Amino acid sequence: MRLRWIARYVLPTVLAVIVSYLLLKEIDISEIPKTLSRISIKVLLIGFGCYCLLVIAKTFRFRTILRLKTNLNHLLPILALHTFWGNFLPMRTGDVSYVYLMHRHQKVEATQGIASLMVASIIDLILLIALMVTTSLLLYGKISGKFSWTLLYLIPLIIGCAILVIVCLACLAPKFCISLANKIANPILNLDKKWLTWVVNKVLLIVSEITSFRFNLHFLKIWIYSFLCIVIRFGFQCYLVSEMGVNIPLTEVLFALAFTNVFNLLPIQSVGNFGTTEFPFAWLLHYFGTSLESATVTGFSLHILILLYCLPLGLYGVIVKKAYQKDT
Numbered sequence: 121m122r123l124r125w126i127a128r129y130v131l132p133t134v135l136a137v138i139v140s141y142l143l144l145k146e147i148d149i150s151e152i153p154k155t156l157s158r159i160s161i162k163v164l165l166i167g168f169g170c171y172c173l174l175v176i177a178k179t180f181r182f183r184t185i186l187r188l189k190t191n192l193n194h195l196l197p198i199l200a201l202h203t204f205w206g207n208f209l210p211m212r213t214g215d216v217s218y219v220y221l222m223h224r225h226q227k228v229e230a231t232q233g234i235a236s237l238m239v240a241s242i243i244d245l246i247l248l249i250a251l252m253v254t255t256s257l258l259l260y261g262k263i264s265g266k267f268s269w270t271l272l273y274l275i276p277l278i279i280g281c282a283i284l285v286i287v288c289l290a291c292l293a294p295k296f297c298i299s300l301a302n303k304i305a306n307p308i309l310n311l312d313k314k315w316l317t318w319v320v321n322k323v324l325l326i327v328s329e330i331t332s333f334r335f336n337l338h339f340l341k342i343w344i345y346s347f348l349c350i351v352i353r354f355g356f357q358c359y360l361v362s363e364m365g366v367n368i369p370l371t372e373v374l375f376a377l378a379f380t381n382v383f384n385l386l387p388i389q390s391v392g393n394f395g396t397t398e399f400p401f402a403w404l405l406h407y408f409g410t411s412l413e414s415a416t417v418t419g420f421s422l423h424i425l426i427l428l429y430c431l432p433l434g435l436y437g438v439i440v441k442k443a444y445q446k447d448t
Contacts, residue, residue: 140398221441368414
């Protein structure tokens with residue numbers, strides 16, 4: 121238990137401190153508040169409104185994935201809290217709040233909740249890779265060298281196509297996928313370890329949930345909501361960057377944001393996502409020709425704004441959830 125606590129909280133905190141320190145020592149920290157001060161109140165409010173729209177779009181998406189008939193008002197606090205904890209807790213542990221609250225308030229089984237998160241992440245990954253590939257073509261002149269072209273274009277394209285094939289296989293041949301999962305699981309189940317058997321059975325249930333989707337109108341709706349989430353997320357972030365008064369082409373910002381989001385789909389986030397968000401963002405912008413200081417200041421400024429936007433959403437989620445508990 122102690123080792124798990126260290127791995128989940130202490131190591132990410134140390135990681136956040138180290139990576140943030142390495143980045144911050146390259147810049148004049150006073151440039152961050154200066155950059156933020158250049159953004160008008162009107163722009164900040166528009167950004168917050170867009171962030172709220174993003175959470176609403178995510179709520180529609182998860183309601184569709186889970187096939188829930190629940191009123192949107194009952195799901196919105198859950199997604200608001202999920203967004204809040206997801207931005208502050210390390211290593212994707214914020215997802216636990218979503219699974220727990222969905223189970224407690226909507227009677228969604230934990231395996232269903234985890235499966236819905238996995239489906240959303242897989243679709244997000246495909247859309248993000250598509251965005252990376254598209255913007256990399258627009259940045260063809262700046263992605264020079266075989267290594268860079270392979271890393272930033274070819275590998276994402278291959279991974280995206282491979283994931284798309286797996287999604288098609290899961291939708292078109294679910295029995296084959298479940299049979300394959302059972303064959304892989306059988307040697308582990310034969311070990312007859314109680315805790316291992318429990319974990320494997322849960323994984324098999326999640327596989328069963330994921331393979332329940334088909335190419336139909338329901339699946340199309342999930343993709344539409346996912347696409348809408350991507351458009352809102354990157355649209356308002358690019359808008360905020362453009363209002364910071366920094367001289368960075370928005371195509372480069374868009375590519376860096378897409379790459380950073382792919383990077384952070386992995387369970388490697390630090391506390392508050394500090395460092396693990398700014399590092400890939402600043403590195404890519406610097407690679408494209410922006411000074412490291414300007415790229416880092418922009419990354420930290422944008423990240424701070426998003427964390428500030430999360431605070432009222434988290435408060436809203438807590439207040440409404442408590443009111444909902446009293447009513448029930």
